[in-house]
Amino acid sequence: MNTKKIWLFAMVFGVLATLMMFMMVNGEPKKSAPPASTEVADAKKKEEPEVAVIGQEEPFKNELIPITSGNRAISIKVEDPQGVAGFITPGSFVDVVAVMKVPEEYKERQHDAATLLLQNVKIVAIGHAADDEETMKRYQMVTIEVTPKEGLALGFATNYDLYLMLRSKGDDKVEPEHTHVHEDDLHEGVFR
Secondary structure: OOOOHHHHHHHHHHHHHHHHHHHHHHHHOOOOOOOHHHHHHHHHHHHHOOOOOOHHHHOOOOOOOOOOOEEEEEEEOOOOOOHHOOOOOOOEEEEEEEEEEHHHOOOOOOOOEEEEEEEEEEEEOOOOOOHHHHHOOOOOOEEEEEEEHHHHHHHHHHOOOOEEOOOOOOOOOOOOOOOOOEHHHHHHHOOO
């Protein structure tokens, strides 16, 4: 084969390969716009709810409740006992308890304490994106709605153990500000 034939063969092969690659990447060629009546039918179809096929499971999606204007969402890490053992759902209301350990150098003068850090805060999401509802019940993150100031306090309090107390529906009663219990209060009458 001479050089001219090799170049001609390479060019034809290159054009054919390019066309085939273009067709593979773009899939089916685009069709012209459907008639107006088809557009109306498609719009009605979009408005109708989709019907689930028996035996075909829809993937479970993590739900995020809308955040009230002016508030923020912040996530905290929890474990089963701290996170009310999987009973929290988006839309639940909780109180956040911080259990603070006294540094070693102050142990002789002070004892550990628990404080009611935030009250009646809304859960906007739980866990992470999960494949199914069972996985979602084993959440390790809880996202709550807070004011910016509450978010700052909560951010600082993540240095301590945080626990959530689930509220019943309609319970919006709040305790006095700075409600806390010292370890000494628990020992009173037991060790003395």
